[in-house]
Amino acid sequence: LQSGINLRRFIGCAVREFTFLARKPGCGTLHITTDACWGRCETWEKPVLDPPYVESYQRVCTYNETKLETVKLPNCSSGVDPYYTYPVAVRCDCGVCHTSTTECVSSV
């Protein structure tokens, strides 16, 4: 996401910096700053005359192309795999949320 863009009015889907806490049992935590996706995509619902009486079009800003990155978590107990792998956004687009690869959480 280019600096200088008005985020309040932004429409579309872009790569944006994101910080999260990587953790897993038996290891210490690590703050990771990476590229993720953020934006506003077209979503609508309209009434139709036939069942189910509502037509819906919901698109979300999500990863279109990713690469995987692996970091080593600190202070892991012996026998615990210290490596943590996460996706890095290369390209983001508005699209359907695929429940086979993605945890899709939506709110109205």
Added chain:
Amino acid sequence: YEALGPGCHLYPFNVTIRSDRRGTCRGTHVVHACVGYCESSAFPSRYSVLLASNFTHNITSASQCCTISRDSRVR
């Protein structure tokens, strides 16, 4: 739609209502859809999500959707 901007808005459009399959009597009526550009993001899943999904959901998508929350019957 793009002129509507961020958020969730009422958007009027015409529907043609027919009295029967043949369309003996027809009329148009303006109804509203809910249309908008709603905020969403996608980011690496938490470890608990990875575990629960058997490491298949390595991305979490959090989104808001523009939906019809209240309707009224048209006679």
